[in-house]
Amino acid sequence: xxxxxxxxxxxxxxxxxxxxxxxxxxxxxxLGSFAVLRRQGLLGxxxxxxxxxxxxxxxxxxxxxxxxxxLLGAALSAxxxxxxxxxxxxxTRIKQDAALGIVLSVFFGxxxxxxxxxxxxxxxxxxxxxxxxxxxxATIVREDVVTMGVLAxxxxxxxxxxxxxxxxxxxxxxxxxxxxxxxxxxxVLLTALIVVAVVVGIQAVGVVLMAAMLITPAAAARQxxxxxxxxxxxxxxxxxxxxxxxxxxxASGSNLPTGPLIVLVATGIxxxxxxxxxxxxxxxxxxxxxxxxxEALRRPA
Amino acid sequence: xxxxxxxxPTDDSPLEVRGVTAAYGDEPVLWDVSFRVPDGxxxxxxxxNGAGKTTLLKVIMGLMQPAAGRAxxxxxxxxxxxxxxxxxxxxxxxxWDFPTDALDVVQMGLYGKLGWFRRPGRKEREKAMECLxxxxxxxxxxxxxxxxxxxxxxxVFLARALAQEARLYLTDEPFAGVDYKTEQAxxxxxRELKAAGGTVVVVHHDLATVSDYFDRVVILNRRLVAExxxxxxxxxxxxxxxxxxxxxYLAGAE
Numbered sequence: 001x002x003x004x005x006x007x008x009x010x011x012x013x014x015x016x017x018x019x020x021x022x023x024x025x026x027x028x029x030x031l032g033s034f035a036v037l038r039r040q041g042l043l044g045x046x047x048x049x050x051x052x053x054x055x056x057x058x059x060x061x062x063x064x065x066x067x068x069x070x071l072l073g074a075a076l077s078a079x080x081x082x083x084x085x086x087x088x089x090x091x092t093r094i095k096q097d098a099a100l101g102i103v104l105s106v107f108f109g110x111x112x113x114x115x116x117x118x119x120x121x122x123x124x125x126x127x128x129x130x131x132x133x134x135x136x137x138a139t140i141v142r143e144d145v146v147t148m149g150v151l152a153x154x155x156x157x158x159x160x161x162x163x164x165x166x167x168x169x170x171x172x173x174x175x176x177x178x179x180x181x182x183x184x185x186x187x188v189l190l191t192a193l194i195v196v197a198v199v200v201g202i203q204a205v206g207v208v209l210m211a212a213m214l215i216t217p218a219a220a221a222r223q224x225x226x227x228x229x230x231x232x233x234x235x236x237x238x239x240x241x242x243x244x245x246x247x248x249x250x251a252s253g254s255n256l257p258t259g260p261l262i263v264l265v266a267t268g269i270x271x272x273x274x275x276x277x278x279x280x281x282x283x284x285x286x287x288x289x290x291x292x293x294x295e296a297l298r299r300p301a
Numbered sequence: 302x303x304x305x306x307x308x309x310p311t312d313d314s315p316l317e318v319r320g321v322t323a324a325y326g327d328e329p330v331l332w333d334v335s336f337r338v339p340d341g342x343x344x345x346x347x348x349x350n351g352a353g354k355t356t357l358l359k360v361i362m363g364l365m366q367p368a369a370g371r372a373x374x375x376x377x378x379x380x381x382x383x384x385x386x387x388x389x390x391x392x393x394x395x396x397w398d399f400p401t402d403a404l405d406v407v408q409m410g411l412y413g414k415l416g417w418f419r420r421p422g423r424k425e426r427e428k429a430m431e432c433l434x435x436x437x438x439x440x441x442x443x444x445x446x447x448x449x450x451x452x453x454x455x456x457v458f459l460a461r462a463l464a465q466e467a468r469l470y471l472t473d474e475p476f477a478g479v480d481y482k483t484e485q486a487x488x489x490x491x492r493e494l495k496a497a498g499g500t501v502v503v504v505h506h507d508l509a510t511v512s513d514y515f516d517r518v519v520i521l522n523r524r525l526v527a528e529x530x531x532x533x534x535x536x537x538x539x540x541x542x543x544x545x546x547x548x549x550y551l552a553g554a555e
Contacts, residue, residue, distance in 0.1 A: 037399060161418055168409055172395045175461075178362050178388040179413035180380065226445040228400045279445075 013138070017204075017251045020140040020148055021243035021262070024201035024213065027152045029239025030159060031197040032214030033221065033232045034190060037170045042097070043085070043191070045211035046104040048198045050081030052111025052207045055132050056118060065128070067147040071199045078195045081107050108207070135206030135259035137247035148200045155196040158189070159232075166190055167228055204247060206259035213239060216266040223277025238273075242266035313376030315340055315385075315469040315500040316361065320370035323353070323360050329523065330356045333370070336519055336528040338502060343495055343514065345505040345531075348521035349544050354504045355391075357521065358471055362388065374469060383413070387467030389458050391474050397447045403457045404442040407432050410464030432460040436490060452483030459490060470494060470501045477506065488514050511535055 035044050054077020055070050062069045081103045088099040115133075118126045131139055159166065168176045169186045177183045194214065201210050221235035246262030275282050316338040323331040331353040338344050346354050359365035361372045363379040374382040387410070407429040408421045415421060421429075433439045436456040441449060449457065455475055462470055470491075476484050491501050491514075505511065511518055511531060518535050520526040526543040527534040 037396075164412060164415070164420055165417070167401075168412055171399045171401065171406075172390065172409070174364065174390045174394060175388060175409065176412075177364050178383065178386070180383050181412075222400065226400050226402065227405075231400050 013141075014248070014251060016142055016145050017137045017140050017247050018244050020145045021137055021204055021247035021258075022240045023145070023148045023152045023243075024197075024204055025217070025239030025241065025243030025262075026236040027155060027197045027200050027239075028210075028213035028243075029217035029221070029235035029237070030156060030232050031190075031194050032216075032218040032239070033228070033235045034166055034170055035194055035214050036218040036222070037228075038190075040191075040194075041211065041215040042100050043082075044194055044198060044214040046085065046100040046107075047078040047081055047191075047195055048202065048207045048210035049104040049111075050078045050107035051075070051199060051202055052132060053077050053107055053114055054080075055129065055202075056111055056114035059126065059129060060114075060118065067144045067203070071147060071151070071203075074199045074202060075195055077107065078198060079192070082191055082195070111207070131206070132202055133206050133208060134257035135202070135204045135209070135262070136250075137204040137258035137262075138251040138255075140204060140247075144203060151196055151200050155193050155200075159193060162186070162189070163229070170228075204243070204258050205262055206257065209259040209263050212263040212266055213243070216263070216270050217242060220266070220270040220273035220277075222279075223273040223281050224279055226279055238266065238269050242269060313373070314338055316372070316374055316502060317376075318357070318361065318370070318372045321357070321360055321367045321372060322369040323356055323365060323367045329368075331360070331367070331521075332524040334521065334525045335370070336525060338500060338517070341495060341498060341500055342516040343491055344500070344502045344517045344519060345511050345515040346502060346519045346521060347505050347508060347511060347543075348526070352522045352543070354521060355473060358473055358504065361471065362386070385468045387462035387465035387470045389462045389470065389472035389475055392451065392455050392458060392477065394473075397449075397454060399446065402443050402445055403433065403438060403449065403453075403460075404429050406446060406457050407460045407464055410461035413465065429460070429464055432463040433457075435463055436460045437486060452479040452486075455479050455483065455487065459487065468499055470499060472501065473504045474506060475503060476510075484510075508540065 032044070035041055051074035054073035054075070057077070058070050058073025059065065085096075085099045085103050088094050088102065089096050094102070115130055118129060128136075128139060165176075165181060165186055168179075168181065169183060169190065173183050176186075197214065198210050201213050205213055217238035218231070218235045220238050221231045224234055225231050242262050242265040245265040247258050250256050250258040250261045273281065278284055314337045318337075319335050321331055321334045322329065334353075334357065346357065348354055356365065360367045361374070361379060372379065375385055379386070404426065408425050410432070411421060411425045411428060415425070430439065430442060433442055436459050438453060438456050438460060441453060446454065446457065459472075459475065462472070475487055479487070491503070494501055503515070505515075512535060515531055517529060518531050519528045520534065520539050520543045522543040527536075527539040
């Protein structure tokens with residue numbers, strides 16, 4: 001444990017891994033709060049899966065594993081996925097959940113086909129692209145951290161600037177529209193920010209489990225507070241804790257894929273929050289329920 | 302001597318709907334609806350489910366593009382006059398589990414005036430508090446909104462509209478699911494708005510109370526059935542026309 005902490009400060013690789021995981025956790029947790037409150041957790045899942053073919057195509061076209069190039073491909077691919085979901089929902093009688101399922105599976109399938117094709121092409125530079133499926137935090141290098149950091153700072157800055165607008169959009173979009181806020185454009189922007197959060201996370205967490213980084217910390221944070229601003233911050237903190245926790249376990253030699261480990265840590269935090277969270281946790285509910293019952297019994301009817 | 306009003310009243314009617322036809326896909330929901338709401342009246346919009354009442358509000362507020370016709374607020378399109386309008390959506394249209402408290406919701410009524418990026422500050426909080434007081438909810442300012450009763454939630458929504466300091470209020474079923482006492486409190490509030498020179502349009506379900514609460518009524522069933530002062534147009538014939546005759550409370554109407 002002590003050794004791990006020392007590595008965290010002095011070991012170049014471990015430091016990058018921890019920093020990268022913290023960044024993805026903070027961003028996923030913050031934007032995930034909005035996704036969860038707007039019941040768009042599954043949209044995050046579909047968009048995460050939809051990034052995979054973009055990563056492959058970007059690599060095939062550019063012939064490089066430069067993170068900025070791959071993540072740009074991922075973002076464009078996810079954006080295309082989002083547009084397709086909209087087109088299916090608006091243009092056919094297919095409902096939102098089915099549209100999400102269709103886009104998720106088709107993009108992920110295409111991504112796997114492309115990955116297999118690239119692996120068989122004999123290009124020596126391709127090794128390691130499959131880390132995008134389940135994530136491998138140990139492969140995060142300085143270059144990745146810089147790319148992730150720039151994207152995260154930009155996305156968080158926009159979120160902070162438009163916090164009031166996003167809150168109103170999430171709580172009461174009809175009222176927001178009546179006040180003159182461009183609800184459609186804000187919607188697109190918030191979805192785009194969620195795409196950024198997904199793109200920042202996929203290298204370490206993988207496209208399959210990235211949605212957990214949006215949903216689980218936010219769901220856990222909700223148990224501790226009744227204020228949106230606090231929820232967003234606590235969720236970011238939980239996200240960072242799970243990211244760093246999972247990534248360090250994975251990077252410290254166990255060689256397990258990072259995505260699943262991060263998700264397990266996040267789920268642990270959620271379990272504790274569900275039990276102890278002082279706004280909605282089971283424990284306080286049980287205690288106050290008992291107290292109320294006792295007082296009701298004491299008083300004659 | 303009378304104080305001069307800051308916003309000079311115009312000759313234009315607070316709300317004018319002219320030949321509005323609206324449809325979802327091929328399904329027409331409103332058919333050539335026209336009416337005028339005079340200044341300073343309490344107006345009910347009634348009609349059976351699916352009569353297009355909520356669609357009418359959407360068209361008025363520019364949230365839905367009509368296939369034909371137009372609606373104007375004080376003689377202007379809604380987007381040029383939205384500062385004059387307060388809106389109370391249906392209580393069931395939002396998730397009351399949202400992490401926020403009553404005071405915060407009321408402050409949302411000030412977001413339009415605040416404009417982009419600016420956060421509500423002390424001034425906004427005080428203003429919101431005043432509005433909560435007006436609806437008798439000052440003691441619940443810090444209460445998480447899911448812990449409010451249906452009637453209290455409705456009052457918070459009304460307080461939010463009050464914070465808009467509007468002259469025309471559009472309210473979508475403010476009496477739905479509230480108890481008698483709250484209903485009386487809300488009616489009292491709407492009358493105060495009227496007394497202060499406001500105009501209030503209420504999408505309403507309970508035909509039994511129309512005569513007691515409102516000055517005018519718009520009876521709608523996709524097309525306009527009748528429109529005018531309650532004692533003139535709220536008749537058995539008109540209601541039978543709108544609701545198809547199978548309504549027992551027609552006994553209460555003239």
